[in-house]
Amino acid sequence: MSPNLIAHINKFTPLTDEEAAAISASIKNISIKKKQFLLQPGETCRANYFVSKGVMRLYFINKNGQEQITMFGIENWWITDYSSLETGSPSNYYLQAIEDSEITSLNKKAMDELLIKVPKMERYFRLILQRAFTATMRRLEYFRDQSDEERYRHFVSLFPGFVQRIPQYMLASYLGFTPQFLSKIRAKKV
Amino acid sequence: MSPNLIAHINKFTPLTDEEAAAISASIKNISIKKKQFLLQPGETCRANYFVSKGVMRLYFINKNGQEQITMFGIENWWITDYSSLETGSPSNYYLQAIEDSEITSLNKKAMDELLIKVPKMERYFRLILQRAFTATMRRLEYFRDQSDEERYRHFVSLFPGFVQRIPQYMLASYLGFTPQFLSKIRAKKV
Numbered sequence: 001m002s003p004n005l006i007a008h009i010n011k012f013t014p015l016t017d018e019e020a021a022a023i024s025a026s027i028k029n030i031s032i033k034k035k036q037f038l039l040q041p042g043e044t045c046r047a048n049y050f051v052s053k054g055v056m057r058l059y060f061i062n063k064n065g066q067e068q069i070t071m072f073g074i075e076n077w078w079i080t081d082y083s084s085l086e087t088g089s090p091s092n093y094y095l096q097a098i099e100d101s102e103i104t105s106l107n108k109k110a111m112d113e114l115l116i117k118v119p120k121m122e123r124y125f126r127l128i129l130q131r132a133f134t135a136t137m138r139r140l141e142y143f144r145d146q147s148d149e150e151r152y153r154h155f156v157s158l159f160p161g162f163v164q165r166i167p168q169y170m171l172a173s174y175l176g177f178t179p180q181f182l183s184k185i186r187a188k189k190v
Numbered sequence: 191m192s193p194n195l196i197a198h199i200n201k202f203t204p205l206t207d208e209e210a211a212a213i214s215a216s217i218k219n220i221s222i223k224k225k226q227f228l229l230q231p232g233e234t235c236r237a238n239y240f241v242s243k244g245v246m247r248l249y250f251i252n253k254n255g256q257e258q259i260t261m262f263g264i265e266n267w268w269i270t271d272y273s274s275l276e277t278g279s280p281s282n283y284y285l286q287a288i289e290d291s292e293i294t295s296l297n298k299k300a301m302d303e304l305l306i307k308v309p310k311m312e313r314y315f316r317l318i319l320q321r322a323f324t325a326t327m328r329r330l331e332y333f334r335d336q337s338d339e340e341r342y343r344h345f346v347s348l349f350p351g352f353v354q355r356i357p358q359y360m361l362a363s364y365l366g367f368t369p370q371f372l373s374k375i376r377a378k379k380v
Contacts, residue, residue, distance in 0.1 A: 062335045070327060082324045115313070122312035123305070129319035134272045136326045137260060143333055144366050145252045176334050 002029055002104040004052040008076050012127050013120045022117050026110040032097045038105075039095035045084035047107040051077050054101025055165060059173070060092050069174040072098075074162060078128060098166055148177045152185050192219055192294040194242040198266050202317050203310045212308050216300040222287045228295075229285035235274035237297040241267050244291025245355060249363070250282050259364040262288075264352060268318060288356055338367045342375050 005027065006020050015023070029052070032038065039045050041060070049056065056073035058081065070093070073079030084091035085108060106114070115121050142151050152175055156163050163171060172182040195217065196210050205213070219242070222228065229235050231250070239246065246263035248271065260283070263269030274281035275298060296304070305311050332341050342365055346353050353361060358376075359369040 060331075068331070068335065070331060082320055083328075086320070086324075119309050119312070122309065122316050126312050126316040126319060129316060129323050130272055130276070133319050133323040133326060134276075136323060136330060138273075140326060140330050140333065141250075141258070141260060143330065145258060 002027055002050070002052060004076065005050050005104045008050075009121075009124050013123050015118075015120065019118045019120060023114065023121070026106060026114040026117075028105045028107075030103050030105055032101050032103060034097055034100050037094060037096050038103070039081060039084075039091055039093060041092050041094065042090050044088055045081040045091045045093075045095075047105045048078055048080040048082075048085065048111060049073065049095070050104040050106070051075055051079065052102040052104055054103070055098040055162075056095060056101060056103070057098055057170060057174075058093050058095050060094065067173055069170060072162070072166070072174065078132075098170065143176060148175070148181060149185050151175050152177075152182065192217055192240070192242060194266065195240050195294045198240075199311075199314050203313050205308075205310065209308045209310060213304065213311070216296060216304040216307075218295045218297075220293050220295055222291050222293060224287055224290050227284060227286050228293070229271060229274075229281055229283060231282050231284065232280050234278055235271040235281045235283075235285075237295045238268055238270040238272075238275065238301060239263065239285070240294040240296070241265055241269065242292040242294055244293070245288040245352075246285060246291060246293070247288055247360065247364075248283050248285050250284065257363050259360060262352070262356070262364065268322075288360065333366060338365070338371060339375050341365055342367075342372065 002024065006015065006023065009015055009023065027050075032054075038047075038049060038056070051073045053075060056079050057069050058071040058073070058079055059067045059069040062068040071079055079095065081091045081093045081095070083089070084093075111121075115125075142154065146154065155171075155175060168182055168186075169179040172179045175182075192214065196205065196213065199205055199213065217240075222244075228237075228239060228246070241263045243265060246269050247259050248261040248263070248269055249257045249259040252258040261269060269285065271281045271283045271285070273279070274283075301311075305315075332344065336344065345361075345365060358372055362369045362372040365372075
């Protein structure tokens, strides 16, 4: 069972009991500890991960040797390296828990079968991906059009609770500036 | 009829003749002239647009008063403002033809009905959006991790033909630097 995932799908496209059972039979619930990895560079990504509880981050080491966070996965978000998952090529990313987390894992083979068994899942993932795409386009615009400080203030206004949950250096890595700069902005606010 | 769109869908999920006919009945083919708009700020985006022939661009005016191109739509790409399309709120974008173009338009109501009539379209759009999302995540990384010159050379290596088709200032606007900088890089290459 994964009540959170079933509830989430129901919000987008209501499921029958049979469909919910087929979904529950396709997934695997895993508990992972803070700092544990679900994926590391060189491995092929084998699953899509739904965060039931906790926070995940997807990052890579950039050419300056720094961690660059490309995505956070909080409650009710899917997180994976779609490129590696789809093509079977090795990933360049780390997928790591920032807190102890409850994850619902849907591996590629199970997902392919589930999409045939429960076609509503096509709709669900289409809607999820449409939101993710729109949000990423928006984020790209912010990166180009906002100053570092504007980007920070805007992010805090959108996700005030989340900002409290993650280490400052990770927020800086996600927003694209140094932890020092972030400290400076925060100090200014106080 | 829209042979290009039907062929494109068939690549992702093979259609029966009946499904192809239902899709053809849902769409509208339009010819638009270079510089013509399909969407302007303040209007609500009412359709998703498939480029059969030509090139479209999606852009907005940024806070410095400059055109900022967020997306190009070339042959076999869909282009729209998903945010306005989905929520019904007014768009901030211009959607404009860069060349005389042949566009297949699928309006929101027709799309909603088509997704029920031909559920394979859910699969098609899911796969399209998954690619678009992955490409946008990658693009966001390039913006953060590559120098302007690296970003330019990388883009040219990916889309050599496309670079020849669009005005230099639009390429600069898409890649996030000034036309002057682009001229300098190009001169260096020669």
